[in-house]
Amino acid sequence: MGQKKDLTGSERSKIVRYLAEGCSSLKIAKLLKRDHRTIKPFIQNSQQGRKKRVDKPRRKITAHELRKVKRAAAKMPLATSLAIFQSCNITGVPKSTRCAILRDMAKVRKAERRPPLNKTHKLKRQDWAKKYLKTDFSKVLWTDEMRVSLDGPDGWARGWIGKGQRAPVRLRRQQGGGGVLVWAGIIKDELVGPFRVEDGVKLNSQSYCQFLEDTFFKQWYRKKSASFKKNMMFMQDNAPSHASKYSTAWLARKGIKEEKLMTWPPCSPDLNPIENLWSIIKCEIYKEGKQYTSLNSVWEAVVAAARNVDGEQIKTLTESMDGRLLSSLQRKVAILVADLFLYCF
Numbered sequence: 001m002g003q004k005k006d007l008t009g010s011e012r013s014k015i016v017r018y019l020a021e022g023c024s025s026l027k028i029a030k031l032l033k034r035d036h037r038t039i040k041p042f043i044q045n046s047q048q049g050r051k052k053r054v055d056k057p058r059r060k061i062t063a064h065e066l067r068k069v070k071r072a073a074a075k076m077p078l079a080t081s082l083a084i085f086q087s088c089n090i091t092g093v094p095k096s097t098r099c100a101i102l103r104d105m106a107k108v109r110k111a112e113r114r115p116p117l118n119k120t121h122k123l124k125r126q127d128w129a130k131k132y133l134k135t136d137f138s139k140v141l142w143t144d145e146m147r148v149s150l151d152g153p154d155g156w157a158r159g160w161i162g163k164g165q166r167a168p169v170r171l172r173r174q175q176g177g178g179g180v181l182v183w184a185g186i187i188k189d190e191l192v193g194p195f196r197v198e199d200g201v202k203l204n205s206q207s208y209c210q211f212l213e214d215t216f217f218k219q220w221y222r223k224k225s226a227s228f229k230k231n232m233m234f235m236q237d238n239a240p241s242h243a244s245k246y247s248t249a250w251l252a253r254k255g256i257k258e259e260k261l262m263t264w265p266p267c268s269p270d271l272n273p274i275e276n277l278w279s280i281i282k283c284e285i286y287k288e289g290k291q292y293t294s295l296n297s298v299w300e301a302v303v304a305a306a307r308n309v310d311g312e313q314i315k316t317l318t319e320s321m322d323g324r325l326l327s328s329l330q331r332k333v334a335i336l337v338a339d340l341f342l343y344c345f
Helices: 009-020 025-032 036-048 063-075 081-087 095-105 119-131 204-218 226-232 245-253 274-285 295-307 311-319 321-344
Strands: 138-147 180-185 190-196 233-235
Touching: 009 025, 009 036, 025 036, 063 081, 063 095, 081 095, 081 180, 095 226, 138 274, 138 295, 180 204, 180 274, 180 311, 190 204, 190 311, 204 233, 204 245, 274 295, 274 311, 311 321
Parallel strands: 138 233
Antiparallel strands: 138 180, 180 190
8 A cells, every 4th residue: 555645636535525424544544545644644634624814913003104105195196005105114014904004095996098188289179169169069070980899898808706606708819809990970969870991991091081982971971951061060080091181182172171170179089079979889889798709790789789879869979069168168267267376376
């Protein structure tokens, strides 16, 4: 009989079963044909049970140190607990204690995403808000492109997993498995599109204008009345394919020029209401962490989600433009008041 060979998994399970039947360690050793000195340590360790955890006393933090930690956390919102305590010259504090102290005064949150706006950008946004303050936004066609991938955003594949249950398996593919470029527009309570950009086509000035000709102008714009075309204003962002001289001249030949083509401030996706439409569609097609196996399937999901968006939702988005303009102007008033206050005092 072997003396130094470790017990296998099946032998361990048999030992537990024999113990439940009331067999002694000697009898179990004979049944398994193993040395008693190999069986006995396993039985003793299994019968001892789990040792109780002894909580060590936390390092005491003074009120003065707590105030220093609170100030450091406010100055360094994205720093780790170790970096915050090191900036306060507080050492010897374990991670569990640091996190417990910070949880009493703060909460772990993600940083908010905003477009990078410098002073020039802010001034141009304010000038844009002044220019279109009296515009009837129900006659503006808001357009934009969106790319949808087969896998969707990584951070959305989360959910409540029951205790004892395994998390579902997700495919991992480079670049989200590839994607589809979608163009659409909204005006008043109507959705224009969505239209799919042909796979493999890079949108430069020429391909963008050809795409508008084949989709927007042929399938939607030509069906509208002359009075509608006369009053409609076309909005697009400052992407290179949109704002180039070629695209501007091409749109002018189509009758979209001067006051009918809205100027757009730089770095201002938050002012475009169609961005909210993209969020609605993405929440629908990627709900419950759904993934797709082909580009055609994700395109069909986009079309189905767009059809489910009713006119009231679109009208709510287009009517929100007055509030967006006012918020841009209010920021300017707040800045002027702050500058005046500093000048006087």
